[in-house]
Amino acid sequence: MTPFKKVILFCHRWLGFISGIIVFIVSITGCIYCFQDEIQDAIHAHRKVEVQDKPYIQPSQLVTIVKNKYPKADASFIYYYGKDRPAMALTTMGNDGFHSIYMNPYSGQITYEEDLQSNFFVVVEYIHLYLLLPPAIGQWVVGISVIIFMVIMVTGLVLWWPKRKSDRKRSFTVKWGGRWRRVNYDLHNVLGFYATSIALILSITGLAIAFEPVSKGIYNIANVGRNIKYEDEVSEPKSDSLKRSGLAKQPVIDIALAHARQQSPNAQMFLIHNDPAVSGAIGVGAYPKTLRYAGASGYEFDKYNGKLLKTYAIEKKSPGLKLNEMNYDIHVGQIGGLTTKIIAFLASLICASLPVTGFIIWLGKRNKSKSKGSKTRKAVHHKTHKRQLQAGV
Incomplete structure (x- = not known):
């Protein structure tokens, strides 16, 4: 050797x-x-x-269902996993940590915690x-x-x-x-x-x-x-609490999901995040396949008036961002x-x-x-x- x-x-x-x-x-x-x-x-x-021939229940209603059962719960993330899968609220329960609350996306019935x-x-x-x-x-x-x-x-x-x-x-x-x-x-x-x-x-x-x-x-x-620069995290959009003119007439998370479904009609899974620790805005990720996290388009909204702040369309993302995702x-x-x-x-x-x-x-x-x-x-x-x-x- x-x-x-x-x-x-x-x-x-x-x-x-x-x-x-x-x-x-x-x-x-x-x-x-x-x-x-x-x-x-x-x-x-x-x-x-079971797949039903009816629209998903609104995310704001899912949040209300969780809040009614757990008043101190913070439902920061809402997942719609697909037509044949449940919706899920990822919630923080204080000292009890994170809980997943699964609901029927068509009726809002809690099916599992x-x-x-x-x-x-x-x-x-x-x-x-x-x-x-x-x-x-x-x-x-x-x-x-x-x-x-x-x-x-x-x-x-x-x-x-x-x-x-x-x-x-x-x-x-x-x-x-x-x-x-x-x-x-x-x-x-x-x-x-x-x-x-x-x-x-x-x-x-x-x-x-x-x-x-x-x-x-x-x-x-x-x-x-x-x-x-467009993809720089520093430029991530945030809602301005000093500019609340034209408050949305319906919950912004409902506006956000409706817009994402319209712009990404072939998406199977949607993730809505309203976590103040992550961003001051409300965001929606539209994913082409259920339980797959590549190839998503993203949409960011002002959490007060529902104005679209930024769009991350998959076809416009750079190779680096696509690879990281x-x-x-x-x-x-x-x-x-x-x-x-x-x-x-x-x-x-x-x-x-x-x-x-x-x-x-x-x-x-x-x-x-x-x-x-x-x-x-x-x-x-x-x-x-x-x-x-x-x-x-």
């Missing part, structure tokens, strides 16, 4: 020791989360409703994002471990790449008929190679979701460094439907296996070195003892 590869092996091995357990946890939780929508649809009846902290997949998501540590700490622990893992994948590729063309064919396959140590070695190297490209994509998109500088970097790269769908593998979900699932499963198979390889070599050293010492002792006998000592 060349000195260069010895340095690479040293880095690969010790970085693996540092991040292995965290990479395993993050990968296995990501693997579980890939099919969370399909699993929850299969086990929870409240995630589906859920404390988000009790949802299995929400817990899995928090482990994946923060390891159940305080978010400010867990985010950095996971983020640094993911960056280390990316370095490990690249160094592993350098170590694995065969020098000779004649070796490449066998290097791309697992020798299932070999001894178990050989099979473990191939599982680590061969599966690691096949998963590298997908693992790097999943890592980068995950970092972009967690860290704004990474998201901003992707935005700038995709836009070739162009700063598009695809981050979640790419990260969980749903960007291309079932096929890409399976790919993300398998890649995550392989990533979870790599620290395990890598540790077994290291342990085997360590034990082999000890065994070899022991045999060498015995051989030296035997030769020395024989010479002593011959010399009459």
Whole structure:
């Protein structure tokens, strides 16, 4: 092995020791989360409703229904998931945290209530994002471990790449008929190679979701460094409480949804946000597909008079903004439907296996070195003892 590869092996091995357990946890939780929508649809009846030939109940009425039952609740987000799915109000209950209140979008009847902290997949998501540590700490622990893992994948590729063309064919396959140590070695190297490209994509998109500088970097790269003022967060519209002339004659959230449905008639899912902590305006996101977050058009309204302040039409968005809005769908593998979900699932499963198979390889070599050293010492002792006998000592 060349000195260069010895340095690479040293880095690969010790970085693996540092991040292995965290990479395993993050990968296995990501693997579980890939099919969370399909699993929850299969086990929870409240995630589906019977389609009716009538319009949705107005969002202001949904807010009133929630307020009547929970006067102190703050229904900041209203979701219309689709014609065959319920509407949902994401509410804050003070010290009780966030609750999801599901309602029939045609009648407003409450069909299910859920404390988000009790949802299995929400817990899995928090482990994946923060390891159940305080978010400010867990985010950095996971983020640094993911960056280390990316370095490990690249160094592993350098170590694995065969020098000779004649070796490449066998290097791309697992020798299932070999001894178990050989099979473990191939599982680590061969599966690691096949998963590298997908693992790097999943890592980068995950970092972009967690860290704004990474998201901003992707935005700038995709836009070739162009700063598009229209999309700048600094220019995000806000209602002016000093200019309340011409107050809307109906609730602004109703005006907002009606406008979004008119401008985006093919959208299947709508998200209405009226969270003062996020923006002073009322916004609506119109999404082409249910439970998919890419390709949305957005509309912002003055929360006092219902005036349209800004439109984020999908066809006018820059490549950078489109790519950033695809981050979640790419990260969980749903960007291309079932096929890409399976790919993300398998890649995550392989990533979870790599620290395990890598540790077994290291342990085997360590034990082999000890065994070899022991045999060498015995051989030296035997030769020395024989010479002593011959010399009459």
